Amino acid sequence: MEYVGQVPAPPLDRFIDDIYCLTGVPRHRRLNVPPMPSAHLFLNLGEPARLWDSDPSVPSAVFSDGWFMGVWTRRFLVEYPARVRLVGVHFKPWGISPFVAMPPAELRNRWVPVDDVWRRSVDRIRNRIGDLASATATLRAVEDELRSRLAEAPSRGLELVQHTGGWLETSHGVVAVGALTEAAGVSGNHLAAQFKAHVGITPKRLARIYRFARLINSVDTLRPIDWSEYAHAAGYFDQAHFCREFKDFTGHTPTEYLALRRRFPADRDFPPDNGPMPAE
Template sequence: MEYVSRVPRPPLDGLIDDLYYLDGASPYALLTLPPAPSALLIVNLGAPFRIRGGTDIETAEYADGCVVTMPTRAWEFGYPLRTRSVGVHFKPWGLAPFLPMPAAELCDRPLTVEQIWGRPAIAELRDRLATADGPHEMLTLLEEELMRRLCETAGLGLVRHTSSVIAATSKGVAIGDLSVAAGVSSTHLAQRFKELIGVTPKRLARTYRFTATVFAINPAGPIDWGDLAYDAGYFDQAHFGHEFRAFTGLTPTRYVEVRRRFLREHPGHVLDGWPLPAD
């Protein structure tokens, strides 16, 4: 599987972690992706893929691609035998300037790109991408489309700054302190977050902490779960285990078993840092 990525130029770099190109056979037909503090846009150039946004959501097929605001729970991604796409990994607030509706309306409910940008626009973009001369030109075309669609968004500065403070405070931060520092009420802050990210500041803080904890796990070595929970700022190991199951549907030990299986069956795979085979 080929994976190419790069950071876009300003001002998109303040909204986007990277643009990427993916082509090849997936290591598994079905992957489970834990929640992360990011949003996603995929422009599909191959066979349709399938997504289930949560246990109470039916699996849906996506032919032209999909738009996913920051998820609150693990979601399943079903690949065709061979996949080809370009996409965008947004910062939590980064998708808002490209949406015609509040992000909260998409929370754990992915939409097609056509539903966001319209059929003529996505059809033209897919045609241009399909005839482009290689991954780097494709990423340039995608970047140009995003630059063209970039809109002023009320409250973006407030949400971006507060989110950055949350991200920098790995063991958690009092949400009331954030609203006082921003000079707004906690209700106003929560409303802006739901409009632009899809979740409250408290939920974002939980997701940042969980993601940092997961990245601290080395599945190839021994793990002291008590120390890991303490270092991450959880009240105790039971609290950590409850949070882990809420985010992934798995216990911490089962998660490590699944990760080890991935590493054992696909050593050095380009995707081995973030997805999980479906358990």
């Protein structure tokens, strides 16, 4: 499967990490996706994709057109069709807020059809980009669509969340929430309320996801692994807590994850392999 991505031009780059196209035959049809510090928009130009929540009480969903996803605090599974043609927008955790009228908390741990968020838009967008021959033209068209939907003025509290969220991003979550509130000059309750409004989760929970993302993306399965060293480098100081969180986020113990990754190595030059793992 081919990946073509680009970082959008300002001011979109303040809210979006990249826009990308996935085309071709996937190496693995079904992927187990741990929590990552991002929200997403997917526009499906191929056969339907199926999604499962790791919570067994939540029914699976099939999408033939497109869907939004907020920040996830637990893992989910995605099953690609036999041949993929998909456009994705990888928002920063707070980045989806200025593009949608729906509160990000309503997108947390959920997939929502595009038309439920952008009323009666998905067919028009898919028809426009579906007729484009090149990935470059497709990405440019999606970027134009996003620019047209960017709110002209940031909503209340977004700049605070963007600033403190940027600190979480650069520190990989290894920063005390107290330090964030002190630097921002606000109370912990106020900061948590603004994060819930613009990210859908608290800064403490987002810090946990950044910390885990740093760890899972730094593991070199080709070398001997000392999990305690990796955990400490990522900011975990309690080995038991690290093991519990690893199992919660991936569905595997560290040992099981390592065995899986050695059987199915991630492609370092293929961003969609960073974090998601084959689901057996």
